[in-house]
Amino acid sequence: MTDSFSIRRAAIADLDALVALESVIFASDAWPEQLWRSELESPHTFYLLATRPDAPAEVVGYAGLLSLPGGLDGDVQTIGLADEARGYGLGRELMRLLHLEAERRGVREMFLDVRVDNPVAQSLYRSFGYEEIGIRKGYYQPDNVDALVMRAAL
Known part of the structure; x- marks a missing residue:
């Protein structure tokens, strides 16, 4: 049901809205x-x-x-959904569009970090071919939660 949403490229004018949503979704470790x-x-x-x-x-x-010019790897920097936007396939669509942009930029491998206590996100990433390649101990602060490091070939 992703037709229930509009997706567009974010701009600096969206800064306040993004910061506000980030603080709701990731209260303890939201980006400033x-x-x-x-x-x-x-x-x-x-x-x-x-x-x-x-x-x-x-x-x-x-x-x-994130992808640097001429680089063959990219990183999913973040992905977040408000509670009322979950269950519609929106996270899947956002990931699909990120992968399309990564491919357009010449990226061949994608990387991401995900909390070990977030099985829903891990399941989404695995459905895109991501595999666990390591753990970052205490990565998410101040909660001291480990991160799974995952990689997928495009």
Whole structure:
């Protein structure tokens, strides 16, 4: 039911909405505004955001890609969905679009970190061919939660 949402490239004008949603989704380890600003302003990143067609100013999801020019690898920087946007396939669609952009940029391998206590996200990533390649102990702070490092070939 991803037709219930509109997806577009994020812009610096979306900064406040992204920061607000991030603080709801990832309360204890949300990215600060300055990090979001640098991500949105970087020529090496690509961020998408999702809204409902009837409320285009209300961000309900986002996802980001980092890839350096000429590099063969890319990173899923973040992906997040508001509670009311879960269960519609929106996370899957955001991942699909990130992968398309990565391929357009010449990326051959994608990497990401995911909390070990987030089996829903892990399942989504595995459905895209991601495999666990390592663990980062205590990566997510201040919760001191380990991260699974995952990789997928495009």
